[in-house]
Amino acid sequence: MILNRSELEELLQTRLPPGVEGISGVTHDSRAAGPGDAFVAVxxxxxxxxxxxxxxxRRGAVLVVAERELTGLPVVVVRDAREALARLAAAVCGHPSHRIPVYGITGTNGKTTTSYALHAVFSGAGPCGLLSTAEIIVGRERRPALRTTPEAPEVQSALDGMLRAGMERVVMEVSSHGVELKRVAHTRFAGALFTNLSRDHLDLHPTMEHYYRAKRRLLEWAEGPKLSNADDEWGLRLAGEVEGVLTFGRTPRADYRIEGVEDGGAGMRFRLRHPEGVLELESPLLGDYNVSNVAGAAALALAAGIPEETVVRAVREMPQIPGRFERIGCGQDFEVVVDYAHTDVGLAAVLEVARALAGRSGGRVICVFGAAGERDKAKRPKMGAVSTRLADWSVVTTDDAYSEDPGEIARQVAAGAAPGRYEVILDRLEAIRRALRLARRGDVVVVAGKGHERVQHLPEGDVPFHDASAIRALLRQDGEVEVARRSG
Known part of the structure; x- marks a missing residue:
């Protein structure tokens, strides 16, 4: 919608330059600017x-919003450009979150899985959109996501598009970056959920306390049901600090209590005792950590008024989640799993499930992983320690190195690894190839860190790379070689 001069001056709380009568769009990316837009210089x-x-x-923007004067341009000066960007984006899109309920999911680990589970349940009750790390879903349309929480114009535009497409609810992953950098400011949240907190993103947040407070803010904003994981110390603290928060977890004091967890081989079964009764839930997702993720989603859905039978059916039928313990099958006699785990805590959770899976057939666990550059360096040796403790063999490789030296990152990871239980292969494709060729019948190969992502950020530039696609190509290639050998 078009914002006229008086509306803009009210939103920005300042006078506009002469000649600026209104805007029809807003962007922070100069390459996306067009006629009638406001460009916000963040x-x-x-x-x-x-x-x-x-x-x-030059591209047609009629107004520049900045935190300082810029000579020769139609500029309005504001105290906080990111706040202005979010405010303008919500207004230009007609405040879509005021017209469609948005449910936010935050935490260090489990956001994507919980978001997909909640999306599956809500979809069982009516059309539901999803804004996640892995992809954006609007009805039957799916497209890759660029980041966990996009910038404010993309958030508001996506919400507006979902509203126009007839979605009745939206599930959104909300990262601490999304909160701290005001990407979700001026979004109204109908409900929210906190999964857990562990060391991550300390390149942005100076301390764990700052990181926690960024996450907590989402539940402070939520106007409807708020759920927090009582099995997590930070989650329990949050429940005591934010009014109206209900809890889920295994602890007897949880409002939504997990009981009777069983590993069914092909998935997990458990009971969820809640204020109105007990649900018997079956999920195709493996692992105790996924019990917590599914239970949180089910609890929030129940608190939002979704019928019990809808929750039970949706959890039972929910599909595999891209890059989250995603099992890749090409006829091989061992398991291959792709997962987004990129912290020591996340990697430990995935490898523990892999150990249980391998244990059923007496197999080994082989792990391919690395650590990202330009991120918290303290977690690198921790990841090396976790992998060599829980996997039988580890292949340390390159994740998203960005501008850092991949070899130096690998050395820092290896500093925490147990001697004699790992090797370093910096080329990610060759590292995966090595792991697949080491695998025998009954083994489980875990390729961790990148999950659903389709680009690898390297010092020499970005290159296309998708773990699942690379694995399928290698398995088919090796399978064809094996068939040729047998035929010969």
């Missing part, structure tokens, strides 16, 4: 958006 981690304001104006 400071990035490496560059100041004000540098790109002239380009935005």
């Amino acid at each position: 400071s990035g981690f490496k560059r100041d958006g004000a540098e790109f304001a002239p380009e935005a104006v």
Whole structure:
């Protein structure tokens, strides 16, 4: 919608430059600027958006919103450009979150799985959109996501699109970056859930306390049901600090209590005791941590008024989640799993499930993983320690190195690894090939870190890379070689 001059001045709480009568769009990306747009110059981690304001104006932007004066441009100065970006984006899109219930999911681990589980349950009651780390889903349309929580214009545009497409609810993953950088500011949340907290993103947040407070803010904003994981110390603390928060977990004091967990081989079974009764749930997702994820989603859905039978059916029938303990099958006699685990806690959870899976057939666990560059360096040796403790063999490789030296990152990971239980192969494709060729009948190969992602960020530039696709190609390639050998 078009915002006129008086509306803009009210939103920005300042006078506009002469000649600016209104805007029809807003962006922070000068390359996306067009006629009638406002360009908001936000400071990035490496560059100041004000540098790109002239380009935005050349492309047709009629207003620049910045935190300082810029000579020769139609500029309005604000105290907080990110706040202004979020405010303008919500207004230009007509405040879609005021017209469609949005449910936010936050936490260090389990956000995507919980979001998919909640989306599956809500979809059983009516059309539901999903904004996740892995993809954006609107009805039957699916497209890859660029980041966990996109910038404010993309968030508001996606919500508006979902509203126009007839979605009745939206599930959104909300990262601490999304909160701290105001990407979800001016979004109304109908409900929210906190999964857990462990060391991550300390490149953005100076301490764990700051990280926790960013996560907590989502539940403070939520206007409807709020759920927190009582089995997590941070989750239990949050429940005591934010009014109206209900809890889920195995602890007897949880409002939504997990009981009778059983590993059925092909999935997990458990009971969820809640204020109105007991649900018998069966999920195709493996692992105790996924019991917690599914239970949280079921609890939030029940608190939002979804009927019990809808919850039970949706949990039983929910599909595999891209890059979250995603099992890749090409006829091989061993398991291959792709997972997004990129912290020591997440990696431990995945490898424990892999151990249980391998234990049924007396197999081994082989793990391929790395650590991201330009991120919290303290978790690198911890990941090396976890992998060599829980896997029989580890292949340390390159994740998203960004501008860092992949070899140096690998050395820091290996500093925590147990001697004689790992090797280093920096080329990710060759590392995966090595793991697949080491695997025997009954083994489980875990390829961790990248999950659903389709690009690898390297010092020399971005390159296309998708773990699941690479694995399928290698398995088919080796399978064809094996068939040829047998035929010969």
